[in-house]
Structures are given as structure tokens and as C-alpha cells.
Amino acid sequence: MTTDTPHPLLRHDDALRRRRSGEGPALGIFLVTANSMLAELCGTVPLDWVVLDMEASPMTKHDALHMLQALSGSDCTPIVRVPYLDHHLIEHALDVGAAGVMVPKVDDARAAAAAAAACRFPPEGSRGLNPVRASGYFSDVPGYLAQANRTTVCMVQIESAEAVANAAAIAAVEGVDTLFMGMGDLACSLGQPGVLTGPAIDAARAEVLAAARAHGKQAGIFAYGPDLAEQYTQEGFDVIAFGNEVKLLRDSLIGGVAALRACVQEPCPPVRTAAGDVAERAAAGRT
Known part of the structure; x- marks a missing residue:
């Protein structure tokens, strides 16, 4: 039996990057338990997207692969946060099927350019050619190569005062799609560990948003609570x-x-069920 519907590995899309502002923000969570069932x-x-967090968790390459497999065919875009800026780690995440990568602690345009280059095949970048799973296990290498540079998402994290000061230059880098603010580390860099509000934080957010808008890039952020998520x-x-799944x-x-x-302190009202309603109506002679 044959079907015209391609396997999920052969359906390439850039839904996260194409999302329009009128639809509201793309909402996601970080996954830190390396658990494929939770993925x-x-x-x-x-959920619009998830981050498989290899920086702040015990997640291995095998764990990330299994989580990517668990997400195959879903509408949830998988992004891998690599432990640090490294060409090989970025290539590996993309080769095993991540829709994009998040690179932590990108402080200047030079680091942003290195991250973008690792995400793109030549001539736009310097990504090596070994898309084993990403090409459907070599089912369609030409098809994958034809669209990978367009659909792969490169997120760079703004997590320091230096990065905020360089936000405009980082946003100007070709191949960078999203400036994503890491608020915990940024608060530390601004001299207020654990304090995620205040004038300095407000000014940093405004600067990153303005830089992203000026260069046609997306602005992303981690919200440490529903009130902050609504504000953002x-x-x-x-x-x-x-x-992340642990906090939730x-x-x-x-x-x-x-x-x-x-x-226990004050009895709750009885829970009404469909079966109970039917029995009650029957006892009253009603149907």
C-alpha cells in the first residue's frame, strides 16, 4: 500500500520562523529531564515549540535523538539548546533532526556569525554535509539541502550586559533568526541575581526588542512566571x-x-458526573 503523504522526516517546514505577530507569540517550554515520553x-x-536543553540538564546526544524521534510528526517544533557555541555540536543537533538550535551566551556579532555559519550549508555558511536523520536517512538528500538553509532556525541567546550592548550588531548578522533573552543569567550580569524586574531589566528588554525589530528578526524570552509571560x-x-517540565x-x-x-478543612461540594445526573433524573421519574 502506498500513500502520497510523506514521512514526517521528509516534511520540512519553517513554521516557527514564519509565525506572524498577529497570531500572538509562539509558546513553548524547556525540557530538562531528558525523558522521551515527556517530549x-x-x-x-x-505547544508551538520545545527546547531540548543540553546545556542545563544531563541530556546526552542519545537522549536528544530519542526525544526528537518522540516529537516526529507533531506540530511542536523541536529546538536543541547546545551546551555552548561549538560547530560540531550545532551540526550534530541538526543532523539528527532538530528544526533549529539555541546557542547560549552569545555576547557579540562574531559569536553570532559563528553560530549562524554552523547552521547553514555553503555558500551561506560552513555546515558539514552529514544529515543522516534530517534527510530521512538519505531518502532525499537533494530535497533536504534545497530547503535546509531556509527552514533551519538559529536562535542566539542574549544573556549578559555585553550582549545587550551588542544587540543591534548581533541582530544584523545574516543567518541569525531569533535573539532569545536568558533572563536569569542576564539578571546576574546586571548585578541583581534572581531579580528579574526593575529599570535595568526593562531597559535591556527594550533594547533587544528594538534591535530585533530593526533587522527583521524575532525576539524571544524566557518567562519565570505567568505574569511575566503576559507582560512579555x-x-x-x-x-x-x-x-520547564519540572517546574510545571x-x-x-x-x-x-x-x-x-x-x-479536609471545609468539605468540597460533591463532584457531579454524567452517571450521577442520570440516576438522579431516573429517581425523580424524569429522563
């Missing part, structure tokens, strides 16, 4: 991460336990 779960809910949406950020699970557990503990 697969993300592909079943309305209103400010016009295109790509917003609103947590912890928050859900705390909320669930608190709700149940409250029922």
Missing part, C-alpha cells in the same frame, strides 16, 4: 518560553495538594 506528551498538546506578550515578544509539574502538584487539603 512525546508535548507533541500532543498545543504585551511588549511584543515573538517567542516565549514559560517554564511542581506547581501543579502544589496546587493540587493545596486544593485537596482545603477539602
